[in-house]
Amino acid sequence: MDFSLTEDQEMFRGQIRKMLDKFGGTQVAREMIADKPESLKKVYSTLAELGCSGINIPEEYDGLDLEALDLVPTFEELGRSLVPGLFMETNALVVPIIKKYGTDEQKKNYLTAIAAGDKQVSFAALEPFNDFSRQGIQCSLAKKDGQYVLNGTKILVPEAELADAFLLVVRTSEDVEDGLSLVLIDAVDELNIERQLSFDEAKHVAKIECNQLVITEEQIIGEVNKGWEQLQEGLLYFNAALSSYMVGAMEHVVHMAAEYAKIREQFGQPIGRFQAVKHSIVDMKVHLEIARSLSYYANWVVDTEENDREAAVYSARTYATEKFIEAASQNIQLHGGIGFTEELDCHLYVKRARYYDQYLGSTPFYQEKVVASLGW
Amino acid sequence: MDFSFTKKEEKFRTELRTWLETNLPEGWLEGKRDLPEDLDEYSAYLRAWQRTLYDGGWAAIAWPKEYGGRDASLMEEIIYHQEMVRVKAPPLINYIGIHMVGPTLIDMGTEEQKEKYLKKILTGEEIWCQGYSEPSAGSDLTALKTRAVKDGDRWLINGQKVWTSFGHVADKCFLLTRTSTVPEKKHRGITVFLIDMDQPGVETLPIIQMDGHKDFNEVYLTDAVATDADIVGQVDSGWHVLIALMLHERTGIGAELFTLEKQFNDTVTLAQQYKVNGQPLIHNPLIRQKMAGFYARVRGSLLNYYRNLTTTVKNGQPGPESSIDKLVVSELNKELSSFAVEIQGHQGLLWDKDAAVDSKWQRLFLASFGQTIGGGTSEVQRNTIGERVLGLPKDMGR
Numbered sequence: 103m104d105f106s107l108t109e110d111q112e113m114f115r116g117q118i119r120k121m122l123d124k125f126g127g128t129q130v131a132r133e134m135i136a137d138k139p140e141s142l143k144k145v146y147s148t149l150a151e152l153g154c155s156g157i158n159i160p161e162e163y164d165g166l167d168l169e170a171l172d173l174v175p176t177f178e179e180l181g182r183s184l185v186p187g188l189f190m191e192t193n194a195l196v197v198p199i200i201k202k203y204g205t206d207e208q209k210k211n212y213l214t215a216i217a218a219g220d221k222q223v224s225f226a227a228l229e230p231f232n233d234f235s236r237q238g239i240q241c242s243l244a245k246k247d248g249q250y251v252l253n254g255t256k257i258l259v260p261e262a263e264l265a266d267a268f269l270l271v272v273r274t275s276e277d278v279e280d281g282l283s284l285v286l287i288d289a290v291d292e293l294n295i296e297r298q299l300s301f302d303e304a305k306h307v308a309k310i311e312c313n314q315l316v317i318t319e320e321q322i323i324g325e326v327n328k329g330w331e332q333l334q335e336g337l338l339y340f341n342a343a344l345s346s347y348m349v350g351a352m353e354h355v356v357h358m359a360a361e362y363a364k365i366r367e368q369f370g371q372p373i374g375r376f377q378a379v380k381h382s383i384v385d386m387k388v389h390l391e392i393a394r395s396l397s398y399y400a401n402w403v404v405d406t407e408e409n410d411r412e413a414a415v416y417s418a419r420t421y422a423t424e425k426f427i428e429a430a431s432q433n434i435q436l437h438g439g440i441g442f443t444e445e446l447d448c449h450l451y452v453k454r455a456r457y458y459d460q461y462l463g464s465t466p467f468y469q470e471k472v473v474a475s476l477g478w
Numbered sequence: 479m480d481f482s483f484t485k486k487e488e489k490f491r492t493e494l495r496t497w498l499e500t501n502l503p504e505g506w507l508e509g510k511r512d513l514p515e516d517l518d519e520y521s522a523y524l525r526a527w528q529r530t531l532y533d534g535g536w537a538a539i540a541w542p543k544e545y546g547g548r549d550a551s552l553m554e555e556i557i558y559h560q561e562m563v564r565v566k567a568p569p570l571i572n573y574i575g576i577h578m579v580g581p582t583l584i585d586m587g588t589e590e591q592k593e594k595y596l597k598k599i600l601t602g603e604e605i606w607c608q609g610y611s612e613p614s615a616g617s618d619l620t621a622l623k624t625r626a627v628k629d630g631d632r633w634l635i636n637g638q639k640v641w642t643s644f645g646h647v648a649d650k651c652f653l654l655t656r657t658s659t660v661p662e663k664k665h666r667g668i669t670v671f672l673i674d675m676d677q678p679g680v681e682t683l684p685i686i687q688m689d690g691h692k693d694f695n696e697v698y699l700t701d702a703v704a705t706d707a708d709i710v711g712q713v714d715s716g717w718h719v720l721i722a723l724m725l726h727e728r729t730g731i732g733a734e735l736f737t738l739e740k741q742f743n744d745t746v747t748l749a750q751q752y753k754v755n756g757q758p759l760i761h762n763p764l765i766r767q768k769m770a771g772f773y774a775r776v777r778g779s780l781l782n783y784y785r786n787l788t789t790t791v792k793n794g795q796p797g798p799e800s801s802i803d804k805l806v807v808s809e810l811n812k813e814l815s816s817f818a819v820e821i822q823g824h825q826g827l828l829w830d831k832d833a834a835v836d837s838k839w840q841r842l843f844l845a846s847f848g849q850t851i852g853g854g855t856s857e858v859q860r861n862t863i864g865e866r867v868l869g870l871p872k873d874m875g876r
Contacts, residue, residue: 364871375871381864395781398785414777
């Protein structure tokens with residue numbers, strides 16, 4: 103038995119951390135608040151140079167043919183600096199879906215470009231006044247006169263302005279069990295994209311409207327009317343990756359809290375000496391380590407056929423989400439007044455925790471999936 | 479990452495499993511697992527089980543071969559605990575002897591002490607207890623006042639110990655005493671003695687716990703006698719002995735985690751079988767959410783333990799992070815057993831023969847309150863983690 107990342111994986115982590123530190127850590131996220139995505143674009147191309155974008159892509163499409171687990175250091179480090187962007191959607195959602203359900207042609211087109219760092223894909227799921235459920239998808243893809251026509255609105259689509267393509271989940275039938283399908287849209291210029299305001303300003307979201315958009319059959323990924331089921335498979339990889347991202351972010355939150363408690367003095371001593379402060383940071387640390395163990399396992403199990411594959415991934419996601427919000431919130435409290443300011447990074451982490459809490463499914467949504475997958 | 483066991487480890491598991499099947503007390507595997515109520519019979523029954531383990535070579539697998547062990551690896555110890563939990567094996571009456579005192583004597587005892595005690599620890603002929611806590615020395619163990627004073631060629635010991643597990647059945651005690659009050663640092667004047675429990679100067683009184691059990695004792699020492707030959711390590715350097723002893727207890731938390739995992743699986747069964755308003759409880763969405771939460775925490779704790787274990791195997795010793803495991807397992811145990819009683823509604827109060835389902839839930843609930851106190855309170859654990867893992871400053875008075 104060996105439950106740890108390999109030396110190579112840890113070394114790789116070091117390289118990415120060094121690179122992101124050169125960019126100033128959360129500076130990349132802060133520039134996004136100011137609507138300057140240049141650094142983020144550079145981070146993305148540097149990640150591609152380091153080989154990150156090809157990690158889980160087969161060799162025949164110029165990738166490294168490694169596994170989900172090999173992406174963990176990258177996601178943890180991106181989370182540590184709260185780097186926004188589409189790396190997770192691209193490599194941990196779209197890539198697994200295309201690998202599993204795509205045609206050879208689709209694989210050749212997309213995977214090769216993604217591995218090279220030339221294609222970032224965003225994901226559009228949620229619709230106005232609907233939840234993230236099968237019934238909540240009303241965007242319609244209808245076959246008319248031998249061609250597909252797409253109509254509808256998607257909201258909260260991440261980093262739409264950086265996307266070279268979009269993966270959409272759309273309705274293709276009202277009559278059948280699933281009735282949804284996955285489509286990839288490259289012609290981003292034909293979409294009506296409008297920025298939405300969100301209080302996590304370092305993560306851009308947009309509304310996308312499709313009006314009589316013509317889609318070819320080649321743009322449909324996998325089987326028609328099986329989109330929801332296929333999406334769930336992709337979400338396993340995505341949620342494993344997301345739990346790593348949140349673990350990385352949490353790690354930095356715990357670090358901030360502990361380091362501040364060592365230097366901030368009140369009543370003539372560092373506040374970290376007071377148990378009320380100390381114990382609360384310890385609880386954050388304990389939750390972080392449990393979340394990390396769950397996330398490592400989730401990223402390992404997702405590439406296996408173990409019985410607890412789904413339960414492990416979804417419990418990693420729910421646990422990390424819950425504890426990330428808790429830790430990020432407590433971090434502000436521990437910093438006192440200065441933690442409430444815009445100047446310190448504390449608020450950035452709370453806002454991102456809130457962003458991911460409900461992203462592509464809420465905690466109760468995934469808790470139910472844990473229980474259901476165990477047959478209870 | 480690799481969650482498989484080696485062929486050698488699997489062989490070890492099969493060997494132990496086969497042995498248990500033929501050697502567990504009669505009817506044990508079929509569910510006849512009631513231990514005698516009478517103290518003498520209880521003690522005799524468990525001593526006999528310990529003797530059976532010894533005869534099979536399974537009493538102290540982690541000990542070196544030359545002292546009657548198997549030189550078991552860390553992973554083999556883990557397998558050992560897993561298998562014992564699997565068959566709900568009888569408790570090890572000489573747990574303290576096997577896991578703490580024995581390894582410490584092997585490490586730092588005199589040849590005479592090894593010769594005198596080790597085999598009897600293995601066979602269960604001599605049961606050991608530990609005399610640590612005192613009425614005024616709980617979390618702050620260095621405040622202990624039990625005095626050992628040299629009187630000619632012997633030592634006379636006076637004081638009181640409390641929370642002594644197995645004190646009522648023990649033949650020997652690993653006793654912490656104060657031999658000097660001079661040093662500024664209180665931990666410098668402590669000496670460890672190996673004393674006879676069966677002597678006029680030692681009196682034990684059971685403590686009745688909130689769950690009705692009597693697992694612990696008060697031990698009164700009035701001119702209890704020991705000699706120089708009974709000292710472990712050096713006079714006034716007992717604190718080092720104690721720290722060495724604690725390092726030997728390397729897989730106890732693993733055993734607790736495997737038990738917790740089993741408890742959780744039983745809770746699932748409980749929620750599947752227990753009906754509210756005609757429906758199995760597990761169909762209730764709120765219960766499902768809570769079960770998912772517990773699932774994540776139980777699995778997370780177990781995985782975290784494996785991660786720390788990997789570090790231990792690689793570095794030869796546990797890192798400071800492993801102090802997290804005890805805190806996590808005891809707190810989780812408390813919450814989980816509380817949940818198991820809560821979901822039984824008002825009937826959750828009924829116990830013993832009137833229990834609604836199985837009185838083990840009520841027993842577990844009541845017993846769980848001891849787990850966040852014994853072996854270092856959760857507050858002390860948090861101090862340790864804060865200071866040793868996060869590098870936070872020590873609090874006042876230390």
